Amino acid sequence: MLAVGLAAAGVLIATALTLRAFQDNMMFYVEISDAVAGNVPEERTFRVGGLVVENSVRRQPGELEVAFDLTDLEDELTVRYAGILPDLFREGQGIIAHGRLDENGQFVADEVLAKHDENYMPPEVADSLAKHAAAKQAAAEAGDAAQ
Amino acid sequence: MEMLAMGKYGVYVWTCFGLTFTVLVTCVVQARRRHRAVLREVRRHMQLTETDE
């Protein structure tokens, strides 16, 4: 009986904490346009999401740090990250970065997560899709994701 | 052999499938155990009421 009561209390507390994390997650998601304008939470890390701009990924030889530009198709934000990128990270891909702005208005990420879309297909099929059509579609989806 | 490697994702893929089938088997075992436990419980209850009479 005591064990069950403790279990029920545990479930309640876990639910409350989970909802709290969800609320934080919603609150500290910042649009790229706001980040560029400097409208960001002070003294706290936050998240930005967008598409990795084509040909924007820059790596310093011999260093772990990588820099790339993130776009919501209007504004662009430079992101710097020293860490291992997820396997789905690539140019044109939707990603979410967690971190804060430095004094130069660049985003210093402590975590970079890659999103993927809902399409599943063999590589040959993907290749045969017209390149510009694919780029257009990805751009449209990232626009949705950023909203 | 190459098929089993799953590119570089062998560990992830096989863990997921292994976990899934382990859980399915556990579900069957639990359901059977519960059934036997209930039957035992009924028999125990019958013996108790018999000795009362």
Place this chain on the structure above:
Amino acid sequence: MWTFFHKLASPPHFYGLAGKFIPWFAAIGLPLVAYGTWAGLFIAPPDYQQGDAFRIIYVHVPAAYLSMLAYMVMAIAAGIGLIWRMKLAHAVAASAAPLGAWFTFLALATGSIWGRPMWGTWWEWGDPRLTSELILLFLYLGYMALRAAIDDGTKADRASAVLALVGAVNVPIIHFSVEWWSSLHQGPTLIREGGPAIAGDMLYPLLAMIFGFSFLFGALLLMRVKSEVLYRERRARWVRRLATESAGAA
């Protein structure tokens, strides 16, 4: 019509009927799962972005689908039990909970293992899809804890049924979470406007897995309902006779 329902709701009749259905469900479900596993692992081509890691879809999606289906079964059965005071419905609800909890655990675990190489994280705190699925697990655990905490069977049925019904709002939230909020999780692949966004070679094993898992769930559910009915009717003569016979067989 009503005589059919009355007969169905009569415990010994239901018990016999369930026993007949279980082998059929297993006989349909097992080959489907066997085909789906084989084709999913070895025949379906790798994904253009995710390579072989996408094969986790063949266990993740059925588990996630059943985690929600089991909850719907539980909530609807609990509702029927509450409104029409049907004991058999409460037995179904109570039996669905542990299975639903297992499938929810599987969906979370396989999703997490999939997320590590693809997204770059095991778990993202506060992500809408992940959060709502985790709360589903808490609902199942809370439901089971509540039942276990109340000794009076009828009271346990009623209280847990209310919890099951209130928690049902979470099911559409899980489904639509990826559309309503910005989530790391992608949108729906199968149930969407314009048809499934997945190549045929990849789709058929997935459908086989979803239907196969559903039949296995049906078989497991009936197995559990049988035990639940026996326990609830433990003072009835037919149950006593059955218990005595099974003792002789064992």
